[in-house]
Amino acid sequence: MHGSVDELGILMGQILFGVVQYSRIVLKNEPSFVRNPSLACMEEDVLYHIALGDKSHDLKEMFSDVKFVCFGGSPGRMQKFAFQLVDELKYKMTAGQTLCNVAGGSDRYVLYKVGPVISVSHGMGIPSLSILMHEILKLLHHAECSPSDVTFFRIGTSGGLGSLEPGTVVISEAAVDGILRPYMEVATLGMIIQHPALLNQELNAELMAVAGEAEIKAVCGKTMCTYDFYEGQARLDGAFCDYTPEDKMAFLKRAHSRRVANIEMESLCFAAMTHRAGIKSAVLCVTLLDRLKGDQICTPHDIMEEWQQRPQRIVIKYIRKQLGLE
Ligand SMILES: O=P(O)(O)O[C@@H]1C[C@H](O)[C@@H](CO)O1
Numbered sequence: 267m268h269g270s271v272d273e274l275g276i277l278m279g280q281i282l283f284g285v286v287q288y289s290r291i292v293l294k295n296e297p298s299f300v301r302n303p304s305l306a307c308m309e310e311d312v313l314y315h316i317a318l319g320d321k322s323h324d325l326k327e328m329f330s331d332v333k334f335v336c337f338g339g340s341p342g343r344m345q346k347f348a349f350q351l352v353d354e355l356k357y358k359m360t361a362g363q364t365l366c367n368v369a370g371g372s373d374r375y376v377l378y379k380v381g382p383v384i385s386v387s388h389g390m391g392i393p394s395l396s397i398l399m400h401e402i403l404k405l406l407h408h409a410e411c412s413p414s415d416v417t418f419f420r421i422g423t424s425g426g427l428g429s430l431e432p433g434t435v436v437i438s439e440a441a442v443d444g445i446l447r448p449y450m451e452v453a454t455l456g457m458i459i460q461h462p463a464l465l466n467q468e469l470n471a472e473l474m475a476v477a478g479e480a481e482i483k484a485v486c487g488k489t490m491c492t493y494d495f496y497e498g499q500a501r502l503d504g505a506f507c508d509y510t511p512e513d514k515m516a517f518l519k520r521a522h523s524r525r526v527a528n529i530e531m532e533s534l535c536f537a538a539m540t541h542r543a544g545i546k547s548a549v550l551c552v553t554l555l556d557r558l559k560g561d562q563i564c565t566p567h568d569i570m571e572e573w574q575q576r577p578q579r580i581v582i583k584y585i586r587k588q589l590g591l592e
């Protein structure tokens with residue numbers, strides 16, 4: 267279902283007068299993976315980037331039991347995470363069987379399903395995540411999952427701000443953009459539409475408790491999400507840099523004073539799209555360095571591997587609890 271007639275009226279007025287203006291989409295409806303009347307009129311829905319479709323595949327048969335969707339940037343990390351789920355969820359595989367990349371017909375993303383959990387890679391940055399998010403939401407819609415029964419997680423990496431020891435997991439209380447605004451802007455029909463980037467505080471509290479039980483250092487704070495790793499995150503080591511080290515420090519300290527605990531590149535889209543769909547979601551990113559101390563990431567590989575597993579361990583423990591496995 268679309269938003270109210272009033273909201274649509276405002277959008278049309280803006281187009282007719284050729285004004286590019288800001289307008290808020292207010293979430294008034296029940297949780298829903300999709301709100302697009304055109305979908306019902308389509309003969310077939312091809313989920314191009316994950317090489318699935320509602321005619322080519324029996325999506326209900328394949329995915330109707332999904333309860334958790336875990337997203338992370340790199341294909342390798344999400345494949346390893348899937349194999350870890352096999353062990354942790356005591357997922358039964360017949361002799362000789364192995365996990366297969368369900369999105370293998372496309373080389374954009376990898377997608378594994380382990381019982382009620384999907385592990386999927388989203389690449390780097392908002393455009394890549396946004397495409398995947400549309401297709402995952404439609405996938406769950408075609409599979410006839412219930413949006414109030416599904417939880418989404420982003421498990422990733424980030425740069426920390428302030429006195430956070432590298433290796434600390436930040437659980438995002440909300441996402442803000444590179445100029446500290448709490449919404450994702452999408453240029454749509456010549457207008458800028460702002461989608462609030464809100465996350466679920468109850469889920470965050472549960473995840474903090476799970477982190478405590480697992481003895482993983484975790485904090486809650488705002489996450490700044492930028493469109494670029496270098497200039498967008500005030501780094502001094504990009505190919506271009508038109509600001510001084512003092513400018514960088516002043517910016518990062520200002521962000522920190524506004525409760526920003528870490529910086530990454532997807533939380534804004536993740537929070538905005540899950541909030542729009544009314545789906546419970548959380549973002550957990552480990553910090554790889556303290557951005558007030560440096561820009562380059564040069565921690566040894568094995569240490570980084572262990573740090574990257576921390577958000578995964580929290581999410582696995584949470585899922586195990588939800589499934590009554592501990
Ligand atoms: O989930 P990952 O670790 O890929 O997320 C962060 C944000 C960017 O995608 C990337 C930059 O190195 O890492």
Ligand SMILES: O=c1cc[nH]c(=O)[nH]1
Pocket residue numbers: 423424425426495499529530531554
């Ligand atoms: O500093 C960092 C580290 C990981 N990911 C980011 O986006 N920034």
